[in-house]
């Protein structure tokens with residue numbers, strides 16, 4: 001802060017006396033001009049605070065270090081916030097006090113040359129008062145805003161976790177009956193002549209069953225109720241990707257999608273192979289779903305590279321840009337733009353990737369969308 005002005009004892013006493021005699025004049029004038037709403041819950045306190053402030057000037061003249069300034073500004077700031085007075089009005093009211101004090105000094109019988117000295121002292125006081133008042137006011141406001149946003153965040157994640165729990169218990173309830181339905185359907189299928197019309201229904205039934213099972217395992221992943229064995233081991237991520245591309249090959253052909261892959265050698269990582277399959281599958285599924293809506297080129301590019309300590313898996317598909325607002329929340333559960341989408345695919349990916357000490361990012365341009373994942377190489381498994 002700037003250098004304070006000094007006064008001798010005699011001047012100090014003279015100025016203190018001036019404030020004593022003019023106390024009521026200053027206060028009345030200030031109350032006349034100041035904006036206090038009739039509904040202000042601290043109406044009476046505003047009058048008290050005004051009086052305290054004037055007395056505080058004399059305290060300050062005797063002891064410029066007085067902690068009472070901070071005590072008073074703390075109280076005033078708290079009340080003004082509770083009264084919902086904005087910071088502009090708050091500052092204006094303090095400055096009006098400053099002008100009234102100047103005016104009173106100007107009209108007094110203090111000689112001109114001394115007036116200037118006194119004015120500088122009074123100015124110092126108001127600067128300090130303003131500094132503390134504004135600091136208190138903005139600190140309080142900040143902490144209120146922080147509390148509110150924490151509250152909103154907690155509500156949001158509470159809801160998400162309740163939603164997740166409901167989804168998980170449903171998924172759990174569905175899994176067992178589904179398994180037995182699947183078993184019995186297989187038995188009926190074996191009893192059915194292979195060349196009849198009915199035989200073709202089984203293809204559809206089995207595909208739908210698989211899709212249901214896949215959705216259920218996504219829900220279970222999300223709720224951390226493991227659907228799949230959790231044993232960690234070293235495995236070839238290269239093989240996982242090759243197998244998944246081969247598995248989806250019929251779909252690529254159906255949708256006229258070209259695959260361009262750059263996955264040479266054998267890159268191994270440490271973790272749960274089944275879970276990594278799920279990640280690759282979810283991202284390829286999204287790519288296929290996006291491309292099936294695209295009129296332009298239909299290309300998926302998969303590349304797996306390393307830098308000696310990390311693996312980089314990048315899956316890119318041509319197609320239109322994902323809007324910014326969606327990009328922000330794309331890894332959150334239940335975010336979907338698809339009519340029958342669950343919005344779980346990418347949130348499951350994120351969960352699995354992070355469990356494997358990896359990172360997942362999305363990058364979307366007018367021409368293409370990429371999902372980039374980084375994992376530690378198997379050799380670096382000590383950190384897993």
Ligand SMILES: Nc1ncnc2c1ncn2[C@@H]1O[C@H](COP(=O)(O)OP(=O)(O)O)[C@@H](O)[C@H]1O
Nearest residue numbers: 286287290336337338341342343344345346369
């Ligand atoms: N490759 C992609 N291209 C364009 N949009 C995508 C792509 N991948 C994901 N999205 C968008 O992200 C949303 C969330 O994906 P996801 O979590 O897998 O849920 P779902 O596929 O069930 O909608 C999708 O609905 C889609 O809008």
Ligand SMILES: [Mg+2]
Nearest residue numbers: 285286345346
């Ligand atoms: Mg999906």
